[in-house]
Amino acid sequence: MVKNEIVVSRKVLVPFILITSLFALWGxxxxxxxxxxxxxxxxxxxxxxxxxxxxxxxxxxxxxxAIPAALFVKKYSYKKGILxxxxxxxxxxxxxxxxAQFEMFGFFLVSLYILTFGLAFLETTxxxxxxxxxxxxxATRRLNLAQSFNPVxxxxxxxxxxxxILTALESDVRNEAGDLVFNTLSTAEKAAxxxxxxxxxxxxxxxxGFVVILMFIIIAISKMPVRKNADHSVHPMISFxxxxxxxKYREGVIAxxxxxxxxxxxxxxIIHYADNLGIPKAQAQNYNxxxxxxxxxxxxxxxxxxxxxxxxxxxxxxxxxxxATISGTILIQGMGGLYCLIATSAFMSLMFPTIYGIALEGLxxxxxxxxxxxxxxxxxxxxxxPLQGAIIDMGTVAGMPAVNFSFILxxxxxIVIAIYGYRTLKVHVNNY
Numbered sequence: 533m534v535k536n537e538i539v540v541s542r543k544v545l546v547p548f549i550l551i552t553s554l555f556a557l558w559g560x561x562x563x564x565x566x567x568x569x570x571x572x573x574x575x576x577x578x579x580x581x582x583x584x585x586x587x588x589x590x591x592x593x594x595x596x597x598a599i600p601a602a603l604f605v606k607k608y609s610y611k612k613g614i615l616x617x618x619x620x621x622x623x624x625x626x627x628x629x630x631x632a633q634f635e636m637f638g639f640f641l642v643s644l645y646i647l648t649f650g651l652a653f654l655e656t657t658x659x660x661x662x663x664x665x666x667x668x669x670x671a672t673r674r675l676n677l678a679q680s681f682n683p684v685x686x687x688x689x690x691x692x693x694x695x696x697i698l699t700a701l702e703s704d705v706r707n708e709a710g711d712l713v714f715n716t717l718s719t720a721e722k723a724a725x726x727x728x729x730x731x732x733x734x735x736x737x738x739x740x741g742f743v744v745i746l747m748f749i750i751i752a753i754s755k756m757p758v759r760k761n762a763d764h765s766v767h768p769m770i771s772f773x774x775x776x777x778x779x780k781y782r783e784g785v786i787a788x789x790x791x792x793x794x795x796x797x798x799x800x801x802i803i804h805y806a807d808n809l810g811i812p813k814a815q816a817q818n819y820n821x822x823x824x825x826x827x828x829x830x831x832x833x834x835x836x837x838x839x840x841x842x843x844x845x846x847x848x849x850x851x852x853x854x855x856a857t858i859s860g861t862i863l864i865q866g867m868g869g870l871y872c873l874i875a876t877s878a879f880m881s882l883m884f885p886t887i888y889g890i891a892l893e894g895l896x897x898x899x900x901x902x903x904x905x906x907x908x909x910x911x912x913x914x915x916x917x918p919l920q921g922a923i924i925d926m927g928t929v930a931g932m933p934a935v936n937f938s939f940i941l942x943x944x945x946x947i948v949i950a951i952y953g954y955r956t957l958k959v960h961v962n963n964y
Contacts, residue, residue: 537670539677544665547756552678554614554658557747558651559685560692561621563799563824564736565590565644567693567817569917570803574714574813575703575729576637577722580804584921587796589641591913593648594655601656602904603768610661611756617653618748624650625741632734635726643737650744652907659888660903665757672843672889676835679885683828690824692736694817701729704813771901780960784891785905787952791883793912794854794945797920798876799823801938804924805861805870808935819870823877830881838882847886848953853879854946861939862932869936876942883949890956916941 540548565586573583597620605613624647631639662678663671698704702725703714714725775781799820806816837846857879860872888906895902920938923929929937 537667539666539670539674541666544757547754548662548665548678550751550754550756551614551658551661552681553747554654555678555682556685556688557621557744558654559682560689560740561625561647561651561685562590562689563686563820564689564693564697564740566796566800567690567698567803567813567820568733569800569921570807570813571698571701571704571729571733572637572640574712575701575726575733578637580921580925581918584800584918585641586644587800587917588914589644590648591792591796591910593645594652595908595911595914596645597649597652598656598904598907598910599768599901601653601907602900604653605657606900609758610657611751611758613653613657614661614751615748617650617657618744618751619650620653621647621650622741622744622748624648625737625744628734628737628741632730635730652910655910656900656904656907659885659907660892660899663889663892663899668893671893672886673835673838675885675889676831676838676882680828680831680835683824683831683881687821687824687828690817690821694814694821696736697732698814698817700732701813703729706812710810768901771898774898775895775902775905778895780893780956781891781895781902781905783952783955784887785909787949788884788887788891788906788909789912790945790948791880791887791912792910793916794942794949795880795884796913796917797939797942797945798858798873798880800917801920801924801935802870802873805873805935805939808933809867809870819874823874826874827877827881830878834882842957843882843886844890844953844956846882847890848950848957850879850882851946851950851953855943855950858939858943858946862936862943865933865936873939879946887949887952912945916945 569580569583569586572578572586573580576583601613601617604616624643624645627643627646628640631643658678659675662675666674703712705713707713714722717725802820802823803813803816806819807813811819834846834850854876857872857876861869861876863869864872888903891906892899892902920941923938923941924935926934928934
């Protein structure tokens with residue numbers, strides 16, 4: 533393996549730092565939103581399956597906008613793509629204000645949908661931009677380094693959700709028996725609490741919108757590297773036909789669908805898993821923060837390991853580790869199962885950027901549209917959480933709590949990732 537090559541050169545260090553900061557910015561949005569599934573379920577008095585539409589809207593925006601974003605970036609530039617992404621991100625965040633005023637769950641879904649239009653632009657642009665900032669031999673390591681700052685934003689998002697949202701929600705107050713007081717109140721009392729709690733949910737997103745506007749200004753006035761000898765002509769069908777014939781890329785998109793699904797399910801429903809053990813939402817969110825801390829530490833460790841070990845081998849090993857820990861989550865009823873769920877984050881840490889980097893190796897002129905396909909794969913986070921929510925709503929499955937059984941879906945996801953890791957080692961071994 534590569535040991536001494538420069539991962540990030542001095543001449544692109546400032547642009548690298550600016551673009552890397554965007555990874556933290558969308559990490560914040562991801563992980564302040566995950567706990568909102570449980571929050572909206574209570575305050576809006578809806579089912580787990582309907583509350584999980586938060587994730588459907590959030591990650592569905594990626595599927596809708598990834599290809600348009602790629603075509604825009606191909607025709608214009610990485611910098612313009614990032615600016616459009618930041619503008620859409622800010623718009624979606626600021627729409628939380630009228631959504632809270634109207635107290636409509638559907639309005640919140642639309643706001644998140646528009647917000648993730650922006651995230652689709654940012655991810656479609658920032659990931660290949662980072663890959664292009666140096667030698668292709670160190671591209672996967674460079675992307676893992678940049679992606680290491682994504683969980684920094686995620687941790688901050690979790691902290692805000694735990695400290696400023698979940699603990700302040702009046703709808704989550706419980707009596708001495710551990711039951712929600714909100715369920716026993718009159719319609720008028722519930723309405724007053726709902727207004728209060730939706731304002732609490734609203735405020736961090738509105739503040740986030742103004743932070744994103746500030747980032748827009750900084751990027752707009754900064755000098756950013758441009759693609760050398762870039763072909764700005766747009767031939768999507770030609771690129772698409774080449775991509776669809778590329779087996780390593782095609783399988784990478786499938787693996788990415790299942791990875792994102794596993795990540796979102798593990799982090800969204802950790803609160804439900806803890807709730808089943810009688811742990812309040814705010815306290816349960818602390819376990820999510822611990823999981824993200826483990827994820828962050830493991831991301832830096834795995835990036836370092838790639839200096840000495842084949843990234844494809846590491847991907848396979850980590851997928852097998854995820855299968856082991858999620859098995860404990862399913863089979864162990866009690867705190868041991870919760871600890872296994874938390875530990876799963878250690879094995880998820882390298883998966884997204886490593887699958888991304890492997891799948892895009894050698895694509896050259898097709899890399900922008902190829903990146904869009906991998907960003908569209910984030911739709912896995914929209915499709916499977918509602919299914920998991922529906923399983924949880926069943927109460928009991930196969931003689932065990934449904935929330936335990938529901939983690940069979942992440943288990944299946946890790947099987948798919950392990951197969952991809954193995955195939956990149958044995959079948960696609962020459963496609964470096």
